[in-house]
Amino acid sequence: MKVKSSKGxxxxxxxxxxxxxxxxxxEAFLDMxxxxxxxxxxxxxxxxxxxx
Amino acid sequence: xxxxxxxxxxxKVFDKLRIKYVLIGGYAGILYNSPYTTADxxxxxxxxxxxxxxxxxxxRIDWIPTEEYKDLEELRAFGQFYFKxxxxxxxxLPHAAGYSLEKSVRISVTEIDGYEVKVCxxxxxxxxxxxxxxxEDKMKAAALYLANKPDLKYMEERAKEEKVLxxxxxxxxxxxxxxx
Numbered sequence: 462m463k464v465k466s467s468k469g470x471x472x473x474x475x476x477x478x479x480x481x482x483x484x485x486x487x488e489a490f491l492d493m494x495x496x497x498x499x500x501x502x503x504x505x506x507x508x509x510x511x512x513x
Numbered sequence: 514x515x516x517x518x519x520x521x522x523x524x525k526v527f528d529k530l531r532i533k534y535v536l537i538g539g540y541a542g543i544l545y546n547s548p549y550t551t552a553d554x555x556x557x558x559x560x561x562x563x564x565x566x567x568x569x570x571x572x573r574i575d576w577i578p579t580e581e582y583k584d585l586e587e588l589r590a591f592g593q594f595y596f597k598x599x600x601x602x603x604x605x606l607p608h609a610a611g612y613s614l615e616k617s618v619r620i621s622v623t624e625i626d627g628y629e630v631k632v633c634x635x636x637x638x639x640x641x642x643x644x645x646x647x648x649e650d651k652m653k654a655a656a657l658y659l660a661n662k663p664d665l666k667y668m669e670e671r672a673k674e675e676k677v678l679x680x681x682x683x684x685x686x687x688x689x690x691x692x693x
Contacts, residue, residue, distance in 0.1 A: 472655060472687060473691060478656065491543060495516035497550070
């Protein structure tokens with residue numbers, strides 16, 4: 462379960478992330494995310510074949 | 514199938530079946546320049562417009578239902594599917610924390626690969642994050658706020674409706690604090 466707290470935010474860190482993200486289009490970001498998912502999927506496959 | 518294409522194909526299924534929907538969650542966030550990735554695709558729908566045909570049509574684009582969904586009410590309460598190739602989840606919800614399509618909420622239309630996809634408004638997306646209020650949600654709400662120019666009047670109205678006005682004020686204070 463995710464924990465709720467009244468901790469403050471590291472706005473500077475978030476700002477940096479937002480600025481970095483601004484350099485990438487939404488399409489490119491989605492494609493990048495898709496590749497990450499595929500990589501993860503292939504990684505899982507490799508592990509299971511090694512176990513066989 | 515590429516994620517973008519999958520998103521568009523899913524929206525096409527909703528439109529074909531005349532199911533009123535909006536994209537919410539992390540995917541909607543990405544369309545509003547959020548720097549955070551997401552692990553699922555979430556849609557809020559008007560549950561009365563959902564029929565069991567939805568299951569069949571989603572299967573055709575390789576969404577596998579996690580339940581049999583023989584009972585329409587079960588599907589209308591919460592639909593969960595995963596994508597055949599990636600194991601990627603799709604959630605179809607009648608409402609989310611801080612959001613329902615039955616209210617007079619703003620809906621944006623975003624073109625993805627030439628197809629118009631209905632997306633919840635930026636302000637509603639921030640309100641949803643405030644309604645959940647985990648550290649992760651606060652961070653994502655701040656990122657959305659910083660990456661865009663939200664309509665403050667509409668956001669205040671919606672925050673009042675969803676009883677998260679004090680949380681919105683906290684967020685605004687945190688952002689202002691960093692700018693001074």
